[in-house]
Amino acid sequence: MDQTQRRRGAALESALLDAAWDELLESGYARLTMEAVAARAQTGKQVLYRRWPNRAELVVAAMRHRTGSIVQDVPDTGSLRGDVLAVLQRMADRFAALGPDLIHGLLSEAPDVSPEITSRMSGVMLAIVLRAAERGEIPSAALPLSVLLAPTNLLRHQMLLTREALEPATLTTLVDDVFLPLAGAGAQATPTS
Amino acid sequence: MDQTQRRRGAALESALLDAAWDELLESGYARLTMEAVAARAQTGKQVLYRRWPNRAELVVAAMRHRTGSIVQDVPDTGSLRGDVLAVLQRMADRFAALGPDLIHGLLSEAPDVSPEITSRMSGVMLAIVLRAAERGEIPSAALPLSVLLAPTNLLRHQMLLTREALEPATLTTLVDDVFLPLAGAGAQATPTS
DNA sequence: TGAATAAGAGACGCAAGGTCTCTTGTGGGG
DNA sequence: CCCCACAAGAGACCTTGCGTCTCTTATTCA
Structure with missing residues (x-):
């Protein structure tokens, strides 16, 4: 004993x-x-x-x-759309396990951890966009930061303020209706008209 | 006494x-x-x-x-850009008085108040966009919900996750780089190239 | 081998949420 | 006009949980 x-x-x-x-x-x-x-x-x-x-x-x-270790690698699916979706999916998965209370609790008790949450995201998105520009999918990789982080920030907002599990269409909507148009990918593609 | x-x-x-x-x-x-x-x-x-x-x-x-009473009225500045900026400015002002702890605290202690926060926003934005479409500023008022709420949601995200006071350019960036392009306002206008 | 360090265990103080009880002012109904 | 049911005001009380303090004892390092 x-x-x-x-x-x-x-x-x-x-x-x-x-x-x-x-x-x-x-x-x-x-x-x-x-x-x-x-x-x-x-x-x-x-x-x-x-x-x-x-x-x-x-x-x-x-x-x-x-x-700590899972965050580092950047998805590489071959297309900008696939990459961004993969990032969002990963965010959603990680979030699902813990729920919004964690973030709210941390941010209301330990205000100095805010940067921790959003910090690495811009690096990941930048890498994805750079590759897409090299591939010729988008005209330029020089996007405003607000555009670069729009999909991840919007997803985070949604997960933080909504209690229900997010429906599958949410991620594709963020990519197809918000991010890809802003990034200038496929000027003729404007779905959900 | x-x-x-x-x-x-x-x-x-x-x-x-x-x-x-x-x-x-x-x-x-x-x-x-x-x-x-x-x-x-x-x-x-x-x-x-x-x-x-x-x-x-x-x-x-x-x-x-x-x-309760202040939320009702929809700004009417005469232009879509001005209206959206006014909405964002109002959000920022209201938030400044209370700070992010309030939202985080409420959402971690009383999960059922989430809808309260975002509910009236879509009505306000919809009214603004409808007027802009009537004015001919944008081709159609039928925007996806994710686009309609993108600026307010992004601002809320920023205010919740950032401790510092937001710099003045933040609001205009959200409108000019994110919302107006997505809404189809002025196809030739693509600032911050 | 002995001394410094830190583990394990638990008592303690304290703040604050939330409940209970008691007295007493007050407005409404007879 | 008076009485009484209701709720205000006041504060004791219970509980939970954070964070501190203390004490014994195992472990490691010199």
Whole structure:
């Protein structure tokens, strides 16, 4: 019964972050308590507070720990439309697992994590658009930032402000009705007239 | 000293909502406490809980009480660009007074107020676009909903996810680079090339 | 092998949401 | 005109959960 195996350093930290992540999935951000995380990790609260100053920081660290690696790669489907759809789909998938409460909770408790959320997006979109311009799909890759981020920002807005699961057409609408026209792809293509 | 004037009914309710609103402006949503609202209104917590089941509902009621009337009228500046800019400016002004914490807090505590936020917007935008089509500024008023709400949704997204005060160019960018091109206004006008 | 460090465990203080109870002013109905 | 049911005002109280403090004990490093 007595474990007498005391974890330390990176191994312990990883266990703590895993516990936090599991609590997040099980209870959501609003119901995640430090006590529960500590209990799940078979330790005390002090071990958590030794590493992260508060609940929000712990959760942010847990998210980075779990999802940090997936963000890097840029989809490459061969077409601008496919690439942007893939990005949106990935956002939607990631969001579906956690729900909007997480973002709202974090942003209302730890205001300084805002940049974290939107930061890497512009790099991804820029890479996609550059490739599309090389391919000749669009006349120029020099899009205003507001256009470049319009689809991802609109999707994020929708996911944050709507409780229902988003219907499949939402993503294609964002790409076909908003982004592609603005990017100047296929001047003759204007669907849903 | 002794007031011995006991408020009742609508008068009392209005005083409660005013107190809540003042607390909101002074402390923000996160730091607004029921105790403080009750104290400011010179009453007890029970009077609050007799009317609203929780903090979030009280705050929503306070917002409706204060801002309910302003939303109705649709700006009419004579041009589509001016109208949309006026709508965005109004959103920005209203938001500036309260900050993003309010929305995040409400949405993480009282998930069922989401529709409240975006509901009336589509009606306003639709009216503006209809007038612009009658004027001949745009070929058709039959825009996809995602286009119709793109500028307001993008602005809301920005205000929610960014802490800094938004720079003046943000609004014009949304109108000139995103909305007007999508609405088909002035096919030759493609600024910021 | 011994001393410094940090893990594990849990008590504690405190703020705030929300409930309960009690007294007392007040307006409406008899 | 008076009485009484209702709700205002006041505050004690319970609970949850964050964050701190303390204490013992395992582990690691010199």
